[in-house]
Amino acid sequence: MDIPVDHPRYQSLRIRERLAQAMQEGIVAPEGLCAHGRGESFDYLLGEETIPSAREAARCAAALFFAAKHPVISVNGNTAVLAASEIAALQKATRAMVEVGLFHRTDERVLMITDLLAAADVLVLGGEAERLLPLSHDRAFCLRHGIYEADLVLVPLEDGDRAGALAGLGKAVITVDLNPLSRTSRTATLPIIDEVTRALPLIASYAASMTPKEATAILDSMPDQAWFLQAALDTISQRLSHVLD
Ligand code: PTJ
Secondary structure (H helix, E strand, O other): OOOOOOOOOHHHHHHHHHHHHHHHHOOOOHHHHHHHHHHHHHHHHHOOOOOHHHHHHHHHHHHHHHHOOOEEEEEOHHHHHHHHHHHHHHHHHHOOEEEEOOOOOOHHHHHHHHHHHHHOOOOEOOOOOEEOOOOOHHHHEEOOOOHHHOOEEEEEOOOHHHHHHHHHOOOEEEEEOOOOOOHHHHHOOEEEOOOHHHHHHHHHHHHHOOOHHHHHHHHHOOOOHHHHHHHHHHHHHHHHHHHHO
16 A cells, blocks of 8 residues: 555554554564554553653663663564664664564564564574473463573563563563553563653663663662553643643
8 A cells, every 4th residue: 555655644554554564474463463553542642752751761771781681682573573673773782682582472483583683683592492481371482591591671562471470580571561551561670651663762872871880870769660650641641631621
């Protein structure tokens, strides 16, 4: 379909088109389109921009990466299609490992997503995934030398169960999810309530210039998870009451 450049929702329609195409190719799970729609609706409510508390969360995320010994970025189908080059930049800025971590896992999808990321210059961890996380179904699979041994895992657009299982294993869990009410956001050590293509470059830009002293100061005064969730909910409710006034 030809999307007219002057369409007021041009960018949004192009992204949908890209995801729909990637779904037909088998890279994005069909359920990923539902997840995207849910994300879009929360982005409307947040004003389709990075709110100040999400900017602060990105700064804290950069400090957590700085302090981590074995940080891993977990990438699923939606994230790979939306943000492959942003992941490459974040990997360079943080020296984190990148692992393909899927909810609807098949070897074929792991391979396609790995190729897509590699084409964007992401160094993707390889190896034999094992059933290591305390979860039923294939979400339990991950790499021993990747997510399983990580002390910090960044999980964009995740399902709550897996984020909870990672936190339960004692890892710091950073999530990127537009829904401040999702189980994912509520189980994270640090929830970033923002759109993934806005949040990842922000973390990368903070990480690129962070000094050890700054990282320590940020971590010493990092707000708790509830503060980030409440700030996003406050933004939504202010916007709603403003629109209705
Ligand atoms: O590729 P797979 O097999 O790993 O599957 C990926 C999906 C996304 C289908 C899977 O993880 C899933 O079902 O996720 P959920 O439980 O639907 O949660 C996805 C969350 O991401 C929702 O809360 C959405 O609001 C949020 N979301 C969607 N698009 C974006 C987003 N958050 C940030 N940026 C987005 N672009």
